[in-house]
Every structure is written in C-alpha cells, then in structure tokens.
Amino acid sequence: MALPPISANSIPLLKDKPYLQPTLLVCFARLSNKSANGSSSYQTIVSDSVYKTSGIVSFPDSVDLQPFTLIQVVQFYFIKASSCFRLVISQANVLGVYPEKIDHTTLIMHRFQLDDEPAAPGPAAQAATTPTPHQQYQQQPGYQQQQQQQQQPGGNVSARGRPAGALNAPPQHGAAGGQTYQPIASISRFLNKWTICGRVTVKSPVKHWSRPDGREGQLFSFNLLDSSGEIRCTAFNETAEYLNQVIAVGKVFSVSRCRVVDAKKQFSGLAHNFEISIDNSSDVVEQDSADSSIPQDSMTFVKYSQLPETEKNTNVDVIGVIRRVEAPVEIVSRAKNRTFIKRDVELVNDELISVILTVWGETVEQFSESSIGSIVAVKSARVGDFGGRSLSVGFASSVLFNPNSPAAERLMTWWKTVGEGASFVSISSDGGGSGGGAGSRVPSNLATRPLCALRDEQIGESGPEVVAVKATVTVVKTDGTLLYAACPNTTTCRGNKVISEAPGQFRCPNCNVVHATPAHRFILPLSMADMTGSIWATSFDNTATLLTGTTADHVEELRTAGDMSFVTYFKNFTFREFNFVLRARLDSLNEEMRVRCHINAVEPVNFRNESLKTLELINQYSL
Known part of the structure; x- marks a missing residue:
C-alpha cells in the first residue's frame, strides 16, 4: 500500500492551528527516556519536506522509532524552551518507512520563536503588525492579572498554608476570571508553568502507611476531569490532611505549581501517562462548580458478560442493582498485624448475571440491608479472579448510589418490572463458596x-x-x-x-x-x-x-x-x-x-x- 504524501509547509501552521493532523517525516530520532508506564520519549527532528523542527515524540515501548519513519500527528502541544517554543507530539500513528531519504540539513529550521510572525506565511508587512499567539496571550486580562498577583507579596498561597476562607473566594474559572487553563490531556513532565481546572470525579480516603525503618505517613488522592481527559492528583502527610477536608466529588478546582510524575497505573486505572504530586507549595483553589464546559463524570460501564474475558487487576466501571448484602467480616493480616473490614455485595443487571463486589474499610459503612434494590455505580472497580470473576473497591475507586443517569434509570425500571423476581447466573461462585444462592x-x-x-x-x-x-x-x-x-x-x-x-x-x-x-x-x-x-x-x-x-x-x-x-x-x-x-x-x-x-x-x-x-x-x- 502506497504511503500518503508528506504534508508540505505544515510545520509553520501548527502554532496557530492546533487541530491539524499533518503527515511528517522523522529525520532524526534518539531515545531519551523510558517511563514505568510503558511509554518512551524520543528526541527528534521532524520535517514537512520544506521546514524542519526539533521536538519530542512519545510512543509505546512496542514502537521502535527509527529515522525516515513517516508519522501522522494526532495530538501535539508546545512547551517553552529558553527563547522559543518546542513541539511535543503526545500521540502519533506510524505509517511506515518513507522510501526517499531527505537531507534534512538543507531544510529551513523553524523554531517557533516567541517573536515570530503568525505560523501561516504572509507578507512581511503583515508580520510587522500582526501579534503572535504568545503576544495575544500576554495581552489577555487574565495573564496581566496573574503576573500582578505573582509580583505582589503573599499573592500565592500554598495548599497547606491556605486558610479555609480562601476557598470561598469568587470563582475564577472561565472567561469571567480571564484565566487560561492547560488541557489535562497535555500535562507531562516536559511542560512548565501550567494551571489546570477540572471536576473531582474520585476522592479516596486518607491512607496511612508505614515502613520497616519506622517512617510513617499519609497519602490522599483524587481525580480531576476536564473535556480533554482525566488525571490523578496525590498529596502526602499535612497536605493530605488539609485536602481531604477540602476536596469533594463533583466540585471544580484549579491546580498549579505541582510536580508531574509518571502515573502509577496499578493505583489510578486512568489512561493518562502522568499524574500530579501536590506539596505544601502548590495552589489548589475551588472554582465555579456550575461550569457546563467541564463534564460531570467519565464512566464507561462494562457489561457483566465481558468480565470473564477481562484480565485480572484491570480497572473497570460497572453499574448494577444491589441484590444481596453480606454482613461485615474482619480479616487479620498476619504480615502487617492489622485488622481489615470487608463486606461482600451481590450486584445484578439486566443481562441476568450477578457478580460479587467486595468493599473495604470506610466504604463498608455505606452498604447495609436497606441498600438492597438500590442502584450503585462503581468507578475503577478492580477485577479479580477469586471465585470466578469478582470485583473489589480499591484505593482509586469511587462508589455512587442512585446516580442521575440514563443507565441508572433504565436499570431501576427493569428491576421494578422484571429483575426483582428473576433468576441470575453468577460469575463469582467459587469452589468453596455457596454462590449466595445465585x-x-x-x-x-x-x-x-x-x-x-x-x-x-x-x-x-x-x-x-x-x-x-x-x-x-x-x-x-x-x-x-x-x-x-x-x-x-x-x-x-x-x-x-x-x-x-x-x-x-x-x-x-x-x-x-x-x-x-x-x-x-x-x-x-x-x-x-x-x-x-x-x-x-x-x-x-x-x-x-x-x-x-x-x-x-x-x-x-x-x-x-x-x-x-x-x-x-x-x-x-x-x-x-x-x-x-x-x-x-x-x-x-x-x-x-x-x-x-x-x-x-x-x-x-x-x-x-x-x-x-x-x-x-x-x-x-x-x-
């Protein structure tokens, strides 16, 4: 199959047209970093056959990027590097090896200078009068207000030192506040001086940890969602205590001045390759929760019939009707000499399939005999293979009772008309268990x-x-x-x-x-x-x-x-x-x-x- 042509003269257009998906040629590629989440970053020089620019390209570890590879750019953004902007390609598709070898030393180098004319080529006179995108950004009222606040003493308040009353300040989200936010999907370790704004979809309880050397601490995490994606935020010790009192599911917060680290997929279950670490110098400010531009949730429910084919330790979103609630059980961990409380809950859906959901810790108190017949949605439930296929509520999971969604309304109608007296096939019945009668x-x-x-x-x-x-x-x-x-x-x-x-x-x-x-x-x-x-x-x-x-x-x-x-x-x-x-x-x-x-x-x-x-x-x- 013939390869598509290179998108000539497309590199200068990228800065003003972020929706472009050009076909570019990789003239030079060198592996610069391999992260623990299965992705690799390459230092590259990409070409459109007329212009060239240096940048960073991220690919899964399974892709070995070589020179003269033809790629189609899917997502990209720019980071500030000294006196210019640098191109970062966060997602691209490999199309194949280009048959012709282009001498990139003869091409025009485009560095996206801060004082460049607009990316679209035009007359020299137009370049002298038209402000660059960076100059337009600096002319925004929100940018000037932010610069003034940073220059005033005490303008920035840390997450640990911010008084509780600061959260009652007028919202600054959106055009009214003049603030420009970075899309969550574009957050990476290569990005400097950013501010994101998103809605809290998951809030975990504070987890206490200890190490053999005697050190102890606390860990708290929550997920932020905007229209581009979702990311996990973590905090430790004093900052964790403070944020646990402030953060609430459904509210909108802006976050800045944080450290970006590789995502720990075993705890988050999100697709984002990075997560945010909040310390006592970070800014976490509540914004307008009624902003309709930020979605309410990002649950994609999985059918119960798909769970037997789902790999163990995978995080999935499920919804179902509570059919049975077992009594709480205390389990003693011999390794840590600690007591854990768990409860098994049977969930059913309109596929006439039942599955056991195990809840732990504080979540146990949310379920009781009075919960039977209620709709429950679980985000990031962990799939296990104990007793067939089962689910568990982990550290990164969230539980929502009777959510206001079409899926919940459909299930409630089915339960009241058909499901309450139906028979179900259990995919969680194990060798030693009774199967709960299902x-x-x-x-x-x-x-x-x-x-x-x-x-x-x-x-x-x-x-x-x-x-x-x-x-x-x-x-x-x-x-x-x-x-x-x-x-x-x-x-x-x-x-x-x-x-x-x-x-x-x-x-x-x-x-x-x-x-x-x-x-x-x-x-x-x-x-x-x-x-x-x-x-x-x-x-x-x-x-x-x-x-x-x-x-x-x-x-x-x-x-x-x-x-x-x-x-x-x-x-x-x-x-x-x-x-x-x-x-x-x-x-x-x-x-x-x-x-x-x-x-x-x-x-x-x-x-x-x-x-x-x-x-x-x-x-x-x-x-």
Whole structure:
C-alpha cells in the first residue's frame, strides 16, 4: 500500500492551528527516556519536506522509532524552551518507512520563536503588525492579572498554608476570571508553568502507611476531569490532611505549581501517562462548580458478560442493582498485624448475571440491608479472579448510589418490572463458596451449546467463559474426595477449609477460630455426556446439594458410621438429564495446561418446555 504524501509547509501552521493532523517525516530520532508506564520519549527532528523542527515524540515501548519513519500527528502541544517554543507530539500513528531519504540539513529550521510572525506565511508587512499567539496571550486580562498577583507579596498561597476562607473566594474559572487553563490531556513532565481546572470525579480516603525503618505517613488522592481527559492528583502527610477536608466529588478546582510524575497505573486505572504530586507549595483553589464546559463524570460501564474475558487487576466501571448484602467480616493480616473490614455485595443487571463486589474499610459503612434494590455505580472497580470473576473497591475507586443517569434509570425500571423476581447466573461462585444462592437455576436467555463446542471452539482457553449445556450425568466418582471440612461460620468465611489440630478441634486459618465441629461441603467430580461428546466437571456445594438432594454433613455421618447407603444419593441422579451452566477456564494440573469446568448452576430438564422448543424449530421449516 502506497504511503500518503508528506504534508508540505505544515510545520509553520501548527502554532496557530492546533487541530491539524499533518503527515511528517522523522529525520532524526534518539531515545531519551523510558517511563514505568510503558511509554518512551524520543528526541527528534521532524520535517514537512520544506521546514524542519526539533521536538519530542512519545510512543509505546512496542514502537521502535527509527529515522525516515513517516508519522501522522494526532495530538501535539508546545512547551517553552529558553527563547522559543518546542513541539511535543503526545500521540502519533506510524505509517511506515518513507522510501526517499531527505537531507534534512538543507531544510529551513523553524523554531517557533516567541517573536515570530503568525505560523501561516504572509507578507512581511503583515508580520510587522500582526501579534503572535504568545503576544495575544500576554495581552489577555487574565495573564496581566496573574503576573500582578505573582509580583505582589503573599499573592500565592500554598495548599497547606491556605486558610479555609480562601476557598470561598469568587470563582475564577472561565472567561469571567480571564484565566487560561492547560488541557489535562497535555500535562507531562516536559511542560512548565501550567494551571489546570477540572471536576473531582474520585476522592479516596486518607491512607496511612508505614515502613520497616519506622517512617510513617499519609497519602490522599483524587481525580480531576476536564473535556480533554482525566488525571490523578496525590498529596502526602499535612497536605493530605488539609485536602481531604477540602476536596469533594463533583466540585471544580484549579491546580498549579505541582510536580508531574509518571502515573502509577496499578493505583489510578486512568489512561493518562502522568499524574500530579501536590506539596505544601502548590495552589489548589475551588472554582465555579456550575461550569457546563467541564463534564460531570467519565464512566464507561462494562457489561457483566465481558468480565470473564477481562484480565485480572484491570480497572473497570460497572453499574448494577444491589441484590444481596453480606454482613461485615474482619480479616487479620498476619504480615502487617492489622485488622481489615470487608463486606461482600451481590450486584445484578439486566443481562441476568450477578457478580460479587467486595468493599473495604470506610466504604463498608455505606452498604447495609436497606441498600438492597438500590442502584450503585462503581468507578475503577478492580477485577479479580477469586471465585470466578469478582470485583473489589480499591484505593482509586469511587462508589455512587442512585446516580442521575440514563443507565441508572433504565436499570431501576427493569428491576421494578422484571429483575426483582428473576433468576441470575453468577460469575463469582467459587469452589468453596455457596454462590449466595445465585446460579441455582439456568436463565432462559443463555443459549444451550453442545459439549463438543468446548473442544472445537476452544472455550475457556483464552479466559474464563460461561456456557450452558444440556447433558446426562454418566459417572460420579465416589471413591475419592467427595467433600471437605469447612469453617461453619458462613458470615466471616465462605467455605474456607479448616485444619484438624486435635480430636474435636478444627481451626480456621482465615478467622483463626477453633471449632468443635466443622461444616462439610461437597466437592464432587462427575462426568456428563450428550450426543456430541463428554466432559468431566466439578460440582461444588451449592449445585451438588441440588443434585443429591441432601447435605454434605449427612453424607459424612453415613460414611463415618460405615453405612454405604450414602452411595444411593449419587446413584439417584446418575443417567438423568440436566441443564447445566458451566464455567470453563484454563488451569494447570501436573505441569499440563488444560480446560477445567465448574458447574455454576443446574436444574432438571423441563420436558414440556423442551417439547415446545422442538415444535418451534419444526415450524421454522414449514413442514
């Protein structure tokens, strides 16, 4: 495919036309910095075949920028360097290697001087009378007012030293205040003397930290959003205490005189490659929160059906109806000797899928039994693989109850009309857990697949997947491990195994409580088959209880007493046909990777409904 032509004479136009996306040639490239967030910065000389200029280009680490590479500029801005402006290309697309070698030493060097004529070429007389963009910026009232404030003693107040009354000053955002703000998307370590203005979308609680050398401190963070993007702001110790009292979700603040550092993606979950570090000399001032030019939020909700395919530790935005709220649980960290409080909440949506959301710390108090039936939106929820696919509210997450949005209104209407009495498939039911009762029935909207599809379509090999099948149980292994001893406290432990320390003493490693009698739970391997093939699957306590019609405690009593009649419970459902919901995922067994299937839901086949479905298929052929 032929490469597009170079955009001739486009470099001088960039300063006055920031919307341009020219095609330029990289004449020189040298790697200058590799950041921890997976991006690299190059010192470059780019050319439009007539003009050339030096600048900085950012690319992902996967791109090895070489000389004579043709790129299309997507986003760019300028930073002040001594007596001129320097071009910074923050986003570009690599088009290929240009076949012709251009001698860039013969091209005209354009340095974007501060006293240059406008970027668009014109007569010399026009250049003498037309002010440059920088001169126009200096003539703005906001610029002159800012310069006067900086020259007056006490004009700048630090984030730590600013009195509380300063936040009640008249807003300075927008044209009324004459202030010009830098777009958040353009903030980088190469930019000097900037001021941004955005709306707070996430406010984290103050986190206390300690190190082995005895040093302790506090950390506070919040996210700012404008029309160009979103960035994370962090503060420590005294500044963190002050900002925690001032910052509020939904309010608008301007931030300046801060340090820009590489983004810690594991904590922020934002796409921005940088974040802002606020210290006691920074300026954080509240602005007009009613400004309509700043968006209210930036949530992009993910469907629950996409969560099994989402990578672990990914941050996603979700919305759902609270169906169940578990009691708070205290967990003792042996490593740090600290106690943490958590609570599990079941969320459902109109896909008839449920997922477990785990909340920690102060967020636990926001959920209670009275929250059931409410809409909750979670920004930057962390995806985990404990018990299938689950979500957790982390340090960079925010929780919003009953948000005023079309998605929330649609969910509330669905819940009141259909959802409250519906059955759901759980993607969070784990091996030891009860699944919370969700997943005991197979939803009608899940298409039934043949067993051969698991092999032919390689279901589960690229990530956990949920599939519905109709199959007959052919074999139940009763000569191996049928059940295990678990912690009887279902409030604090979800089926954790206990350790037998002595007769009548069973200790739970999770809650560190010794119980006289454990609660037994099924872990039942069985084989199922249809006309296309057979597979092995594992049925845990919630589905095995439905299949056997009894409890694991009763089976253990019979087995301990030597009564072999317990085998009857397993024979009763052998060679019977059921509708199953299977969760398939790739796992390692004896250093061999293979797909393992867990039974998430099961119900007997309703032959009347199956007959009606068959008649519908026959009628489609007009027989």
